[in-house]
Amino acid sequence: MPPFYLGIIYLIARSIQKKNIAKNPEYKYYIAGLFTKIIGGIGVVLIYCFYYVGGDTIGYFEGSTYLGRVFLKDPVCFLSIFSGNLSPENWTCFDMNTGYPMYYPDYQSFSVIRFTSLLTLAGGTSFIVTTILIACITYQGLWKLFRLFREEFPELEKAMAFAILFMPSVAFWGSAILKDSFTLCASAWLVYCSYQIFIKNSQIGRNLVYISISIYVLISLKPYIFFAVFLGIMIMLSHFWIKKIKNAFLRSFLIPMLFTLLWGGGILLMIRLGSTVGGAYESVDSMLEKAVITQDDLKTSERYGKNTFDIGKFDPTIPGILKKAPLAMEAGLFRPYLWECNNPVMLISGIENTVLVGLFAFVIILSSVAFFRLGPKYMFSAMYDNSLVVFSIIFSLSFAFFVGLTTANFGALVRYKIPLIPFLMAALFIIIRKYNREKEDEKERQKSVQSSFKKFHRGNF
Numbered sequence: 001m002p003p004f005y006l007g008i009i010y011l012i013a014r015s016i017q018k019k020n021i022a023k024n025p026e027y028k029y030y031i032a033g034l035f036t037k038i039i040g041g042i043g044v045v046l047i048y049c050f051y052y053v054g055g056d057t058i059g060y061f062e063g064s065t066y067l068g069r070v071f072l073k074d075p076v077c078f079l080s081i082f083s084g085n086l087s088p089e090n091w092t093c094f095d096m097n098t099g100y101p102m103y104y105p106d107y108q109s110f111s112v113i114r115f116t117s118l119l120t121l122a123g124g125t126s127f128i129v130t131t132i133l134i135a136c137i138t139y140q141g142l143w144k145l146f147r148l149f150r151e152e153f154p155e156l157e158k159a160m161a162f163a164i165l166f167m168p169s170v171a172f173w174g175s176a177i178l179k180d181s182f183t184l185c186a187s188a189w190l191v192y193c194s195y196q197i198f199i200k201n202s203q204i205g206r207n208l209v210y211i212s213i214s215i216y217v218l219i220s221l222k223p224y225i226f227f228a229v230f231l232g233i234m235i236m237l238s239h240f241w242i243k244k245i246k247n248a249f250l251r252s253f254l255i256p257m258l259f260t261l262l263w264g265g266g267i268l269l270m271i272r273l274g275s276t277v278g279g280a281y282e283s284v285d286s287m288l289e290k291a292v293i294t295q296d297d298l299k300t301s302e303r304y305g306k307n308t309f310d311i312g313k314f315d316p317t318i319p320g321i322l323k324k325a326p327l328a329m330e331a332g333l334f335r336p337y338l339w340e341c342n343n344p345v346m347l348i349s350g351i352e353n354t355v356l357v358g359l360f361a362f363v364i365i366l367s368s369v370a371f372f373r374l375g376p377k378y379m380f381s382a383m384y385d386n387s388l389v390v391f392s393i394i395f396s397l398s399f400a401f402f403v404g405l406t407t408a409n410f411g412a413l414v415r416y417k418i419p420l421i422p423f424l425m426a427a428l429f430i431i432i433r434k435y436n437r438e439k440e441d442e443k444e445r446q447k448s449v450q451s452s453f454k455k456f457h458r459g460n461f
Contacts, residue, residue: 001123002126005123005129005132013030013034017031033142033165036166037142037174038135040135040175044176045057051345057178060112060113061131061177064113064177065120066094067081067117068117068118068125077093081093082114084111086104108179108220112179116134119134119137131176134181135175137185138182142164142422143165145192145422149388149426152386152388155433156429163422163425164422169414170184170421173415180416180419183222185217186218186221189211189214190214190215191229193214197211198240225399228398228399232398235391243387309413310408311405325401328402328403328404329400331403332400332403332404332405333356333400335353336349338354341410345414346410349414356425356428359432362432366435367435391423392424392427393424396423399417403416403417
């Protein structure tokens with residue numbers, strides 16, 4: 001079955017590429033990016049089947065096949081479960097013939113089974129085919145994100161393709177039957193559609209539908225990712241609208257109103273959604289308690305082996321977690337380091353992190369040079385001139401802080417951090433390009449002066 005499905009997928013992808021490549025040259029990456037994700041997803045299947053010999057993705061797939069059998073047995077009950085009604089009454093729809101799925105009491109984990117079940121039926125209950133279909137569907141979010149960055153920075157097309165489409169750990173962990181595949185895709189869609197509505201004023205109705213679906217997926221699987229993306233979007237929109245105000249008097253008058261509307265409305269929405277989600281997301285205190293419990297659980301979990309790290313204990317208070325901010329962000333951004341990788345799966349992330357450390361250090365050096373050579377104004381404009389870059393930096397750092405704070409196991413860390421990688425890599429490439437452009441402009445000015453001098457000298461001669 002997999003070769004047959006791969007052939008059909010290739011033909012469809014080839015048709016999409018041919019249809020769009022004349023007007024949008026970036027579609028030359030479409031097939032390569034798609035099959036990078038497919039290969040990554042198949043790689044996860046092989047690793048979990050023959051290296052780990054068990055794990056989440058196998059449990060999710062088996063559960064989706066059991067739920068698919070419920071569809072064939074009782075479509076009404078299936079639709080009720082698929083919509084998220086995990087009641088004791090609906091549990092009776094499962095029997096010895098359908099099989100009893102894991103994770104039913106865990107709403108967030110069972111949501112992976114719910115979202116996968118229709119694709120399992122479409123894939124003929126094949127593990128690899130279902131994974132391939134997941135990779136294809138979740139690829140569309142990353143593709144939209146790539147096109148957005150490419151539109152804003154066309155001169156960095158190759159760099160944006162590498163940062164968003166071809167990062168190995170993103171293609172690997174973000175393509176299988178896992179929470180991470182769905183949350184990465186939903187995050188990308190949420191950023192893309194918000195940018196189209198509020199900054200581009202484009203296809204508002206259609207993008208609102210995609211935003212609603214993305215929020216539902218994130219809230220169902222990992223609500224903290226939604227909160228991180230949502231806050232980043234609020235900052236992005238605040239930055240964009242403030243930049244548009246040129247008059248100093250109007251700016252001083254409108255900025256407080258803008259912040260009140262955006263942040264007041266945003267916080268109220270988060271509180272409302274938090275109370276809807278309930279549990280650990282019902283209040284700030286419960287979130288802090290959840291962070292401490294999650295870290296302790298991952299320290300003692302045997303699911304990821306003994307690859308633990310420790311940033312130290314912290315109190316479930318805002319001052320308590322802020323004290324751990326430097327260590328947490330360092331872990332979320334750059335760990336595991338190469339010397340901390342003791343298996344081939346972690347090595348992928350270790351190599352990536354080495355590249356990230358190098359790029360990060362390069363940006364710091366360039367920033368220091370720009371500060372003394374070009375002045376602080378140019379340095380800050382290079383880093384914070386574009387609203388999309390502002391979002392990427394804020395989201396990456398805040399997300400790294402949260403993941404580093406609540407994760408004490410490298411096996412979990414390499415998966416949990418993948419939503420920040422495309423944004424952080426893209427932002428670093430953009431900042432480096434902006435600093436280097438100043439050097440290129442300086443060289444062009446020097447060439448222009450030399451050329452004018454030569455012409456003047458020849459004329460006089």
